[in-house]
Amino acid sequence: MAFVIYGCVTTGSVWKFLQLNDKMIQIDDKEYYLDQLPKILGIFLESVSHYSS
Secondary structure, three states: OOEEEEEEEEEEEEEEEEEEEEEEEEOOOOOEHHHHHHHHHHHHHHHOOOOOO
C-alpha cells in the first residue's frame, strides 16, 4: 500500500508545496504568492480530495 503525504512551507506570503509518495519526494519548484490565492487554494483542495474517497 502506497502512502502519500502532502505538505507545504510558507513565509505567509510565499508558498511552496511538496508530495511524499512512499520514499520518493517531489518538490514543486514554483513559488506561489498571495496574489495567486485561487491557485494556492486549488492545490490544497486537490491534496485534500485524495483523502475524501
